[in-house]
Amino acid sequence: MMNKILTIMWKDVRVLFGDWATVALIIAGPLVLALGLGLVTGGFGADDGLAISRIPVLVVDQDGGPIATALRDVLTSDDLSDLLAPEALADADAARARVADGEAAAAIIIPPGFSDSFLPDAMTGDMPAAVAAQVVADPGAPIGAAVVRGIVEEFTARVATSVAGVRLGLTQLATSGAVPPSELAAVGQQLGEGAFGDTTNAAAASLIRIDRQSVTTTGGDDFNALAYFAPSMALLFLMYAVTLGARTLLAERREGTLPRMLAAPVSAGQVLGGKVGGIFLGGFMQLSALILLTTLLFQLNWGNPLIVLLLVVAAALAATGWGLLIAAAAANAGQVTSLGMAVTLLFGILGGSFVPLENAWPALDALSRITPNRWALDGFTALASGETAAVLMPVAALLVMAVVLFAVAALIFRRRQGALLTA
C-alpha cells in the first residue's frame, strides 16, 4: 500500500524534475537571483559599508576663497576617496544640466562671496548675510545626493562653529573688559588662526561620536547579503514549485490519467496520498537542493543540519498546503498556473523577497504572517545566527498552517467537485 503511494509520488517528482526548463527555473532561478540581489544590495562578506559605487559629484568653485578651497580639499581628500568621485567644472549651468541628465548624483556650486560670508565684518564684527553653497541633487540618485549634501553641511557647520566660537570668545573678552578695545583686533587675529588651523580635521570638531554598527539579522560579524537572499529566493521558488505540483492534480484529471490510476487496484486514498506526497516531495527536494548548492558553492552556513531539515520539511508542508488550496479553488490546470504564479509573487513581496517592506504599515507585517515565506525566513535567519531555540516558533507556525490548509483544501475539494477523483 505504501508502495503504491511511493510509486505515484516518484512519478510526480520525476515529471517535475524531468523537464530541464522547470529545473532551470526552480533551481537556477533562485541561485541567480540571490546572487544578483546580493550584488546589488550589499556585496558578499563585505563589512558594514554600503556597497555603492563611488558617487559622481561635480564641483563648481565660483568663489575661489580660502574656505571654498578648503571644501574642495575635503571633497578630494583621501578619507573620502572611496566614497566620492569628484570632478571640477567651471560652468554652473553645464553642471546642472549634467545632473539633470543623471550623469552625476549631485553638483556642488560654490557661489562668489561664499568664503567671505563666513567671516565677520572687520569693523563692526557683524556677520554678513550667509552665501550658501548650492547642492544640485539628482532625484534619481537619492542616496548619493544625500551623502554629498551631508558632507557639505558638515563642513560648513564646522567652519561656522569655529567662527562663532572666535566671535563669542572675542565678545566675552571685550564685554568683560579682559582685553582693551585697542588690542581686540590683534587678539581676534590670533583666535582666528588658532581656530582655522584644523578645519579639515573632523575629529577635533565633533563633540558627540556616532558609533555606527551594522546589525545583521543573520548574526555573526561577517554579514553576507547572500545569507539573506538565498533563503528568501529559495522560498519564493518553493511556492512556485508546489503550484507546479498542484497543477498536475487538475491536469491529470483532464488528461484522464487520474481516472486510469483509479481503474488500477489502487484506492482513492492512495492516489490522493501519492499526489499530495509528490507535491511535498518536489518542494522538499527543490529547497534541499538549493540549501546544498549554496552551502557548496558559496560556503553559506545554514546552521544545525538536523534542525535545518526540520524547518525544510515544515516549510515544504505549509507550501504544499497552499498549493492544494490553489488547486481546490481553481477551475482548471491553466488557472492553477496563473493563480500559483500570482500567489508566488504576492507571497514573495509580502515576505520581503523583493524589497524590504520595513517601512510599511503594521497591517502589512501581520499580513505577511499568512505566508510560509515569512515564517520560514524567520526560522532560517534564526538558525544561521545560531539561535536554535528561536526556530521552534516558525516550525510550529508552519505546521499549523499546513494542517489548516490541508483541511480547508479537502473541504473545498469535497464540496466543489464532489469526489475529486471521479470526474
Next chain:
Amino acid sequence: MTPPILTAKDLRKKFGDFEAVKGISFSVLRGEIFSLLGPNGAGKTTTINMLSCLLPPTSGTAEIAGHAIPGDTLAVRRAIGVVPQEIALYDSLSARQNLEFWGRLYDMRGQELTQRIDEVLDQVGLADRAKDKVKTFSGGMKRRINIAAGLLHKPQLLFMDEPTVGIDPQSRRRILDMVRELRDGGMTVLYTTHYMEEAEELSDRVGIIDQGRLIALGTQAELTRVVGEQETLRLHLAEEAGVALAGVNGTAGAPATMSADGSVALFSGLPGVLRASAVDHQIVVNVADAGAALPAVVGRANTAGLHVRSVDIEQPNLEAVFLHLTGRGLRD
C-alpha cells in the same frame, strides 16, 4: 462542356531531397465534386497546400478562377475556401466568435456577416451551440464548425482536406450530405480522402493519386472500365491470421510473401487470379471470374494456414482500380 475552375499543370513539390508531388496535372470543372483519392502520404495535402497558396510549388503552375499560381495569390485566396485537415479554430473562443473572425478575414462585415454566420450555423446544424466555446464541442461538432469557417464567404471553389478523419459515423454521414448539398447549391468542391467509399459516394470525378503521381482520372464509370470485367474477392481473415500473414511473409523462402507495399504473392499462378493485396486482416484478390477462382483461392489460403472467416465478392470499384494500378490496397 463546363469550363474548368481549376487547372493544375505539372505541379511539383520538393522538400529537400524528397519529392512529395512529382508533376500533377488535372482540371476541376465548375459545379462538380472532384475527389483526390489516395493513401496517406500520397501527396494529397501537399497538392491542396500548393493550390491554396500555403506552399509555393517547386515547379509547375495552376490557375484558379482565372488567377495564376504562383502569382496572384491574394485573388486566388479570395476565390477559394479552405477546410484544413486539422481543426484550425480558437478553442477558447465561441463558435460565433470564431466565425466572425474568419469572416472578417474574408473581407466580410456588418449585417452581411451576421446573416451569413447564421446561415452557415444552420447549415452545419450548430445554431443552438453558437455561444459555446469550441473546446466544449465533440470531435464531430468541431469538424462541422471547421467546415463552416471555410464556407462563410461563399467561395467559388472549396478545398476540403480529409474532413471526416477521426469522427463518428453519424457526423461523417452529416458531413457527406453537407458536401453534396453544397455542390447542389452551385459550389465546386475539391475533396481529398483516403476512404474509397467516400470518393465513390460523393464524386462526380475522381483523381487517384499515389506516391506523388496522379495515376488515374475520370468518372467512376470511366475508372472502373480500366479494370474491365474484373471482380474482387475480399477474404476476411481471423485476427490471429493477420499475424500469421505477417509471419508467413517474414519467413525466408516461404511460398507466400508479402512485399513491402502489401502485395501478396501467395495466389500467383492460380488460374484467373490477376493480383492480390493485403490490407489489415483482409486480402483483396482481383480475379477475372469470381465464381471460378473462389475455391482455389480459399484452398490456397487454408493451405498456407490463414484462417478465412468469410469471403465477399465485389463488383468493380475504386479499390479494385487502385489495386489494379498499383498492386497495393488502399489503407485505412
Next chain:
Amino acid sequence: MLNKLTAIIRKDTALRFEGRSELLFFLILPLIFTFLIGGGLPAAGGGGDNRLLVPVADEDGSPRSAALLAALADGDVVRPEAMSRAEAEALLADEDAAAALIIPAGFGAALSADGLAAGQEAAVTLLVSPTSNVAPAIEGEVNRAVSALARPLLVARNATEGVAAVRPFADETARAAFFAAALAAAEAEAAPPARVVTEVAAGGNAYDQRAQASAGQLITWVFIPLLGASGLFVYERLMGTLRRLLTTPTRKSTFLLGAIGSQYLAALAQMAILVLFGVLVMRVPWGRDPVALIVVLATFGLAGVALGTALGTFVKTEGQASNLSIMLGMAMALLGGAWWPMELFPAGLQQIVRVLPTTWAMSALTDITMRGQGVADILPEAGVLLAFAAAFFLVGLWRFRYE
C-alpha cells in the same frame, strides 16, 4: 485591411482575457505591487506619518538626550519613537526598522560643563540593518540632529579654548565661568543661517519612493505581458490557425500588424491605468509633461512588444512562454533599475545593464517623474528604445514562420 486588423485585435483581446486570470497580471498584481512598494497611501492632510520609523532607546533620560530626540523629530525624514533597547533591537531584527538609535546612560553627563572640561566623550550608537537601502538617509538625519545639539556646546568650547590660548585663565573657576557665560550666549543665539541649499536638478521633485515604485512597477508589469505575447504565437501555431490564416486573402504583414497591434494597444491601456493610479492614488507627478510621457511610454511599449514577437519565434510551448516572460520580465526590470535606484548597483553593472531596454525606459521615466525633464531631454532614451524595437522586430520577422 482595417476591418481585418480590428478582427485580429478583437480576436486576440478575447483570447487573452478569456481566462480572467490574465487580469491578475494585467492589473491586480501591478496595482498591489505599486501600492506596497510605494509605501502605501501618501500622507494627505495629516492622515498618516510616512517618515521612516527609527526606534530610539534613551537610556540616559537627561535633558540633553531629550533634546536630541526632539532635534531628530524636527525633520521630514525620520520619525523617532522612544522605547526600550530590547524593543528597538527586536524591531530591527524583524526588519521593521532600518536603524535604531541607542543613547547610552552618561550621555548628558558627558555634555555637561564638568564632563566637557574633564574631556569625557559623549557617544550614541546607531544600529543599522545592512540590507536596508534607507539606512544612509537615517544616518544623515542622526548626523544633522547631533550637530544641532552639539553646536552651542562646540561654539562655547571653541571660544573658551581659543581664549585660553591667547589669554590664559587665572584658574579653573574662571575658565568654568567663562564657559558657562559663553554657552549661555551661544544657546541664546539664533539658529545659524543655512549655508547649504539643496535644489533638485531642473526643478524636479526630490526623490520619492512612490514615484520610483509607480514608474518601476509600470515597467515591470507592462513588460511581462508583452513578453508573454510570445505565448499567443505558440497558441496559434499549435491550433493550426496560423496556417489557416495564410489561406485567407490576408497579407502576412496585416496579420503581424494585427497581432502586434493588439498587444500594443493592451499595453497602452495598461500603462494608462497604471499612470492614472499613480496620479490619483499615489500622487506621483506623472503629468508634468504629457507629451514627453507619451513619447516614452509609446516607445517603451514598442520595444516590449517587439521583444515579445522575437521571443515568440523561439519558444515552443505556452508554458515556456509564460515562465520565460515572468522570469525575463522580472529580471530585466530589476536590472534596469525599476526596483531600486540604479546608483545602488556596482559601477560595472551600471554599464552592463545599458543593453536592456528597461534601463533606458526607467531612466526616461525618472527624468519625467522626478528630474522634471521635458521632451527634449528624453529624446535620447526614446531613440534607444526605438532602436531596440527595430532590432527585435527584425529578429522576429527574420525568424517568423507560419508553422
